[in-house]
Every structure is written in C-alpha cells, then in structure tokens.
Amino acid sequence: MLAPGNSDEISGAIETALALYWAACHGKAVEDVYDVGERLGKQFGYHVNSTEGNGLEDKVLQQPTDVLKWQVR
DSSP states (O other): OOOTTOGGGOOTHHHHHHHHHHHHHHOOOOSOTTHHHHHHHHHTTOOOSOOTTSSGGGOOOSSGGGGGGOOOO
C-alpha cells in the first residue's frame, strides 16, 4: 500500500512508486519522497499516521474504485 506523506511507510520499490504517484496524480516532480513527500502529504490533507495494523493489508483491489469502499480501522 502507498501511504503518501508518511515517510515511516516507505521502503524499496515504494520510493519509486511514490515518486510516480506524486507526478501522475498531483503534477509534482519529487526526488526526495521522504521529506518532500511528507510535506506534500500534509499539504494535500493525507493522513500521515502509520498504516500498520489498519487492516488494509488484507484488502483485495480488483478495480481502482474499490478503495473508495474500504473502511480503515
């Protein structure tokens, strides 16, 4: 799961995925997804708390609109 704006949840391939996310979804060229990404996450109103233990790991994504139906614990 991507957690835009939460530098605690970034590792490995997620760094690249977040850079692409910021570019595609917000038109922002972000080289440092840790510092700049966290600032942008707050600016755009993302929840920047840890996603660990929120139940999203078990969710199935069949189409992009499925995320709109998910309930986060």
